[in-house]
Amino acid sequence: MTDEIGGASGAPSNRQTGQGCNTPTLDCRITAAGYYYRVGETELGPFTLQDRDDSGFEEALSGKFHVKPEELCAAYWRAVQRPITFSEISDALGSTIRQDVSTKLILLCGCLLTFTDEDQVNILMAGESSGGKTYNALEVVAYFRDVVLRIASASPTAFFHDNGKWDKEAHVLTVDLRQKILVFLDQPHYSLLERLRPLMSHDQRELLYKITDKSAKGSMRTKNVILEGYPTVILCAAKLSLDEQEKTRVFILSPETSVRKLQESLQLAVKRVSDREAFREWVESHPLRKWLRDRIEAIQSANVKQVIIDDQDQVYQRFVTAHKRLAPRHQRDLPRILSLIKAHALLNLWWRERRGRGAIVAIQDDVDAGFELYNQIAKPNELGLSPQVYEVYETVIKPLLDNETVVDRRSILNKYFDYYGRHLGDETLRREIVPALIECGLVIEQPDPQDRRRKLLYPPDVPPTCSDVVEDIEVKGE
Numbered sequence: 033m034t035d036e037i038g039g040a041s042g043a044p045s046n047r048q049t050g051q052g053c054n055t056p057t058l059d060c061r062i063t064a065a066g067y068y069y070r071v072g073e074t075e076l077g078p079f080t081l082q083d084r085d086d087s088g089f090e091e092a093l094s095g096k097f098h099v100k101p102e103e104l105c106a107a108y109w110r111a112v113q114r115p116i117t118f119s120e121i122s123d124a125l126g127s128t129i130r131q132d133v134s135t136k137l138i139l140l141c142g143c144l145l146t147f148t149d150e151d152q153v154n155i156l157m158a159g160e161s162s163g164g165k166t167y168n169a170l171e172v173v174a175y176f177r178d179v180v181l182r183i184a185s186a187s188p189t190a191f192f193h194d195n196g197k198w199d200k201e202a203h204v205l206t207v208d209l210r211q212k213i214l215v216f217l218d219q220p221h222y223s224l225l226e227r228l229r230p231l232m233s234h235d236q237r238e239l240l241y242k243i244t245d246k247s248a249k250g251s252m253r254t255k256n257v258i259l260e261g262y263p264t265v266i267l268c269a270a271k272l273s274l275d276e277q278e279k280t281r282v283f284i285l286s287p288e289t290s291v292r293k294l295q296e297s298l299q300l301a302v303k304r305v306s307d308r309e310a311f312r313e314w315v316e317s318h319p320l321r322k323w324l325r326d327r328i329e330a331i332q333s334a335n336v337k338q339v340i341i342d343d344q345d346q347v348y349q350r351f352v353t354a355h356k357r358l359a360p361r362h363q364r365d366l367p368r369i370l371s372l373i374k375a376h377a378l379l380n381l382w383w384r385e386r387r388g389r390g391a392i393v394a395i396q397d398d399v400d401a402g403f404e405l406y407n408q409i410a411k412p413n414e415l416g417l418s419p420q421v422y423e424v425y426e427t428v429i430k431p432l433l434d435n436e437t438v439v440d441r442r443s444i445l446n447k448y449f450d451y452y453g454r455h456l457g458d459e460t461l462r463r464e465i466v467p468a469l470i471e472c473g474l475v476i477e478q479p480d481p482q483d484r485r486r487k488l489l490y491p492p493d494v495p496p497t498c499s500d501v502v503e504d505i506e507v508k509g510e
Contacts, residue, residue, distance in 0.1 A: 058099050060107040062323050064127070069107060071097045081317040112326050113382045118401055121379065124320040128171050130296035132164070134408040135285045139172040141375035141405075142264050142283065144328070146179060146211050148378070149337040152262040153371050154232045156282040158269050158418035160460075164287035164297065165268045166217050173213055173266070175325050179332075180213045188224040189243055196257060203256065210261030219269040232281045234262055279416035280364045285409065286420035289452070327379075336381055337390035339374035347373070347399060365414055373402030415472040421465055425474055427451055433475070433491045440480070440488055441466070 059070045066078025076096065083089055090101040097103075118137050125136045138155065145151045157165035173180045183191070196205040209231075220228075230239055241257040267282070287293075304311045315321065341347060351366050352358065377384055377394040384392040412422035428447045432439045441461055448456040466489070469475045473492050480486040 058097060058103045058107040060104075060111040062111055062319050064318070064320055066319055067108070069093060069097065069104065071099065081319060081322060112323060112330065115380050115383050118376065118405055121324070124324040125172065127318050127321055128300065128315065129168055130300060131288050131290065131293035132168060134405060135168055135287060136172060137405055138283055138285060138372070138409065139169060139266070140175075141372055142266070143173060143176050143213055144331065144375050144378050145371060146176070146213050146264040147332050147336065148339065148374070150234065150237075150262060151339065151371060151374055152234075152264045153368065154265040154267070154282040156267045156269065156284050156418075157286070158284060159286040159420045160289070163289060163420070168287055169215055169266050169268055170217075173215055175321075175328050176213060177329070179211055180215060182215045182217060183220075184217045185221075186216075186224060187221055188227055189245065191224055205255060205257045206260060207257065208260050209263040212261070212263040213266065214263050215266045215268075217268055220267065225267075228265070229281065231259055231263070232265055237261065280361050283368060283409070284413050284416075284418050286418045286423075289420065289423075331378060331381060334381055335390055336378060336392055338392075339377045339394055340387060340391055341370060341373060341394045341399070343396075343399070350399075350403060361414070361416070365410075368413075369402050369406045371402075372405050373398045376401040415474070417468055417472060421468050424448065424456075424465060425469055429469070429475065429489065433489065438488050438490050440486055444489075 057071070061068045061070070063078065066080050067084060068075055068077030069079075070076075074097070076093065079089070079093075090104050094101040094104055121140060122133050122137055125140065129136045135157075142153045142155050145153055155169075157169055159165050170182070173182075196207040198205050227241060230236075237260070239259045241259065243255050243257055245253055245255045265282075347370065348366075351362075351369065355362060373394055377392060377398040380398075381392050384395065387393055409419060412419045415422065417425075428451055429439070429444055432443055432447055436443075441458065444461060445456055445458060466475070466477060470477055476490045476492055477487050478490065480488050
């Protein structure tokens, strides 16, 4: 893992910086330890953010390098705008989000696409309680200023009222959601989620809603509400089973629950809780976090409205090669890959071809990065499962079925405890995990022929009426 940003290799050319060919170039590289400045073979650092903020810092350091003080600022911005990869972004986000590589990167990509005209995406953070769903979302949106609406809870009508402007002449309430990030910190009211489905599907740029409202006299009346623009929507929910309507509209992400992730998260939690003020100062002065915030602000200021992908046939062929049997939901899966490609191009907009007003062109590096990131969450997302449910299937249920052909819920609960070292609730397994696996066709559930009060799980390719298999399992159990 390279905990470093910047350096001479990614610096713009002399023509871009305005320096003459004979003028020594001052380069800046940024690490978690601080800022390093270099001319030729001479490098000084690391300097902290507090050092850089000191009034005499630029004059003193520029004197050592025999360059103008303004070159220090120019060198920093060359480091901010140098070509980067998703791996380097992950390192910067890793200051407060440990592990969860694909989750935090897709969250950041979704937030970046907020600045475009029509490429906004929806993200569902689904996972068990205390797993870090809301934490991850809030940590990522903290890098974005003035565009985030954090919503703890909202009824269907309150959402429209609090965020809209009333036009007395037209008798219309207009809610402007252009280039906004909506973060629902808990599962939204089901009625609100239903009303937001056309918005999340990008059916139209302006959507007319007719809602009922009480007049001053207490009578019910109809009010016209127009939602304008496409926001980025991030939903956080502890529920592991998803409605079919939401599955195809969102990236489905889950925080990791690996031992390594939990160990690193606990170490960070100890640091944060033991001295909260010191932790806040550390976060605010972290060089990589400052670098990423500055880069995001520069991307927002660049006003890129569209990212163009020229080699469309290559993207299509690459997708269908990996998906031999196409399904209707792939019409929404493929655009998600395109979103990640565009986000990678947006991160490197200074190194992409400009075309027309407000458009840049993606290159092969963007295509490769988009596919690579999508492949990390492709299987559960294309099955309509949260990554956490799919992990339980891969690590617990599938091995049991491979060994026994048929299993009951008690065996699954025991295996889960053996593998993870913690209990899985029977209600969670029965009401959320098993129905989700049945719906996507990974398992079949049927009553036990020996005791119809008990349910058994079978692989989808094993007929549940095969009584010989069941009898064989019963004998082994005895």
